[in-house]
Amino acid sequence: MGGYRELFDASLSDPASFWAEAARAVTWTHEPQQILDDSSPPFYRWFPDAELNTCANALDRHVDGGRADQPALIYDSPVTGTQRTYTYRELLSETARFAGALRGLGVGKGDCVVIYMPMVPEAVIAMLACARLGAVHSVVFGGFAAHELAVRIDDARPTVIVSASCGVEPTRTVDYKPMLDAALEMAEHPAPPCVILQREHQPCQLIGGRDRDWHELMSAAQPVDPVPVRSTDPLYVLYTSGTTGKPKGIVRDNGGHAVALLWSMRHIYDTEPGDVYWAASDVGWVVGHSYIVYGPLLLGATTVLYEGKPVGTPDAGAFWRVASEHDVKAMFTAPTAIRAIKKEDPEGLYLGKYDLSALRYLFQAGERLDPDTYQWAADKLGLPVVDHWWQTETGWSIAANPMGVEPMPIKPGSATVPMPGYDVRILRPDGSECDAGEEGAICVRLPLPPGTLPTLWGDDDRYIASYLSAYRGYYLTGDGGYRDEDGYLFVMGRTDDVINVAGHRLSTGAIEAVLADHPSVAECAVIGVADEIKGQVPRGFVVLKAGASPDGLDDELVAAVRENIGAVACFKTVDVVPALPKTRSGKILRKTMRGIADGREEPVPSTIEDPAVLDALKSVLQR
Numbered sequence: 001m002g003g004y005r006e007l008f009d010a011s012l013s014d015p016a017s018f019w020a021e022a023a024r025a026v027t028w029t030h031e032p033q034q035i036l037d038d039s040s041p042p043f044y045r046w047f048p049d050a051e052l053n054t055c056a057n058a059l060d061r062h063v064d065g066g067r068a069d070q071p072a073l074i075y076d077s078p079v080t081g082t083q084r085t086y087t088y089r090e091l092l093s094e095t096a097r098f099a100g101a102l103r104g105l106g107v108g109k110g111d112c113v114v115i116y117m118p119m120v121p122e123a124v125i126a127m128l129a130c131a132r133l134g135a136v137h138s139v140v141f142g143g144f145a146a147h148e149l150a151v152r153i154d155d156a157r158p159t160v161i162v163s164a165s166c167g168v169e170p171t172r173t174v175d176y177k178p179m180l181d182a183a184l185e186m187a188e189h190p191a192p193p194c195v196i197l198q199r200e201h202q203p204c205q206l207i208g209g210r211d212r213d214w215h216e217l218m219s220a221a222q223p224v225d226p227v228p229v230r231s232t233d234p235l236y237v238l239y240t241s242g243t244t245g246k247p248k249g250i251v252r253d254n255g256g257h258a259v260a261l262l263w264s265m266r267h268i269y270d271t272e273p274g275d276v277y278w279a280a281s282d283v284g285w286v287v288g289h290s291y292i293v294y295g296p297l298l299l300g301a302t303t304v305l306y307e308g309k310p311v312g313t314p315d316a317g318a319f320w321r322v323a324s325e326h327d328v329k330a331m332f333t334a335p336t337a338i339r340a341i342k343k344e345d346p347e348g349l350y351l352g353k354y355d356l357s358a359l360r361y362l363f364q365a366g367e368r369l370d371p372d373t374y375q376w377a378a379d380k381l382g383l384p385v386v387d388h389w390w391q392t393e394t395g396w397s398i399a400a401n402p403m404g405v406e407p408m409p410i411k412p413g414s415a416t417v418p419m420p421g422y423d424v425r426i427l428r429p430d431g432s433e434c435d436a437g438e439e440g441a442i443c444v445r446l447p448l449p450p451g452t453l454p455t456l457w458g459d460d461d462r463y464i465a466s467y468l469s470a471y472r473g474y475y476l477t478g479d480g481g482y483r484d485e486d487g488y489l490f491v492m493g494r495t496d497d498v499i500n501v502a503g504h505r506l507s508t509g510a511i512e513a514v515l516a517d518h519p520s521v522a523e524c525a526v527i528g529v530a531d532e533i534k535g536q537v538p539r540g541f542v543v544l545k546a547g548a549s550p551d552g553l554d555d556e557l558v559a560a561v562r563e564n565i566g567a568v569a570c571f572k573t574v575d576v577v578p579a580l581p582k583t584r585s586g587k588i589l590r591k592t593m594r595g596i597a598d599g600r601e602e603p604v605p606s607t608i609e610d611p612a613v614l615d616a617l618k619s620v621l622q623r
């Protein structure tokens, strides 16, 4: 294997050969003859004539290949005081039976199954069971409330929904079932059969005729064999926040996904079959899909499923305890988690309590790894702390430091270099390329590599409008940043109205839609402002309708966002203001507001309608 530069250049000069070679790591039921179908740009398809089953690649082939008794999944749940290890044989057996149960409820190839579950092994089993049947799963993060779930149900149109009685947070039990019931009331899609996992912590009432008990179904279910699907068939849909309130259904195919994740496990994460890999994320996010479930299992590694927090379950040593107890080699978290640990244990005293001799790397993503957090983690751990940048849309790293190829010198604040297949360009508004050090829109020349989104669920037009129309022939990442003289990429933040709260991607548009719904609100704006621990938190500004009273309004609006979007939005501050600053064409100057709130010297746009409105708002913004 060559060095980074050699691999990267090969991936761009001859993508077909590069990815054909990478595809050899997958077990196909029909080997790819064609590597890339580029006959209908801007749509591209990888391995269009190949067939495989993703679940068979993640489980069966390891059982057949001598790993049956190796741990596949270690469930570690400090919030319930539970630990359980599943070998590959056990995980396959449970998955094949749950696939049988789903089939019994009418799920077949191409059907969609919505999974709304906490961090329990059954969530992973449900995902893999869908893959086994050639069905399409759509996992909805448990921190989203009923309305967000309903929107996703209406778009995904599931044949079955899989959920649980509750989630367990450090300070409270979250009742999932009432949220599911409310979502099904709100949704236009007729309620399908729902499989409910009754958790001992807090069982729930089942609705006769609609709800089935997970354990009862499993005791009667027969295992089923994997169903081969086309490489280009969808494996899953994962909704992510866009600039409007309507989430985007990111489609992931089967073949490109398996090829890309297998490549990334070895070359980026330096992980081999049998190693223990831990992504401390949630199965509801793309990090959970790629690196709790599919990446490690496709490789034959052991994955850790952690139902807990970095702090408070029970203390700031929780991550080090898990890494030590399970001999984790590579660990992956969001920087916000490290900031939370650093705040509680600034000296890193908990680190000294655990044997971390197996740990080789700490990978960071989900938001920018700020240099202070980087330095703290690198000093305290004495290990490579590796930032890497990607998105739900891409499913794996656009830029990273390829630890399994050639570790590059780390530059704090940089996500390092583009990964194979990503022809990253920084563009000015007129489409010309920025010079080194000059900030612009980060774009990727088409085609994107395998594993990335082929389109949006049922909406090719929105896919083109959202990602491909700003610059012809390029994918618009929505992030801004620059490259330095050495080609290192610095990702500085979103250029749109997407915000990142504790590593969770949220749309300010969705929060605005909730505020605007209140009868007293005439207009509103939500911006993301800097937060020491969470990176960003949303802040709302509302203008009242004539005669409306501001009394108690902030509490009502905070409660409405929590009820509609979910606690995870962390929406706690809203100000009543006399007017919002706008351009002459009526666009609210959110970027200017954000800059002032973050304490930057923000130039007043020449298009502003009334500078006095902005002046009047300054003191509120700077609070």
Ligand code: COA
Binding pocket: 118, 141, 142, 143, 144, 167, 169, 174, 280, 281, 282, 285, 287, 309, 310, 311, 333, 334, 336, 337, 340, 365, 366, 501, 502, 503, 504, 533, 534, 566, 567, 568, 569, 570
């Ligand atoms: N189900 C239900 N509710 C959830 C939830 C879930 N899966 N996840 C979070 N919530 C709720 C929490 O209970 C909390 O509710 P509260 O307002 O009643 O306290 C709220 O959503 C916010 O939760 P969280 O974002 O976890 O904030 P926190 O203050 O409790 O913890 C951190 C802060 C930094 C420790 C935490 O956000 C964290 O670990 N972040 C890492 C995120 C991550 O891994 N992201 C994936 C990208 S790689």
Ligand code: AMP
Binding pocket: 240, 285, 286, 287, 364, 365, 366, 367, 368, 369, 387, 388, 389, 390, 391, 392, 393, 415, 477, 478, 479, 491, 492, 493, 494, 500, 503, 504, 505
């Ligand atoms: P998500 O789709 O939830 O994974 O969020 C993707 C967004 O998170 C990106 O578009 C970035 O804005 C941000 N992000 C993720 N990882 C990084 C990183 N390493 N550096 C900077 N921003 C990041």
